[in-house]
Amino acid sequence: MKKLSKTQVEKLNEHQVSGSFHPYTCGNQGDMKHILHEFNSHHPNKNYNKYIKTEKAKGSKYPEIVFSSTSLIATEDGWICPVCDYKQEYRD
Numbered sequence: 001m002k003k004l005s006k007t008q009v010e011k012l013n014e015h016q017v018s019g020s021f022h023p024y025t026c027g028n029q030g031d032m033k034h035i036l037h038e039f040n041s042h043h044p045n046k047n048y049n050k051y052i053k054t055e056k057a058k059g060s061k062y063p064e065i066v067f068s069s070t071s072l073i074a075t076e077d078g079w080i081c082p083v084c085d086y087k088q089e090y091r092d
Helices: 006-016 032-042 048-057 063-067
Strands: 073-075 078-080
Touching: 006 073, 032 048, 032 063, 048 063
Parallel strands: none
Antiparallel strands: 073 078
């Protein structure tokens, strides 16, 4: 298994949140745990059910899709999901 230095991990995590490309995401994303995690990270003081009803009233058919991609976090040993036990090793 390939390990990364702390500096490399910091750079990967900066890149994950930079917005310059689509981040690496969890392979288990899309379930309610992941959706709520993403929703709460973007809207910490809002109620998800009220938000969905409001968005549906505005004509958005599936507003939860906006919050279905959970970004992975880089560690020295590989990518991890902040919501579930999904892990992915680094490859050469």
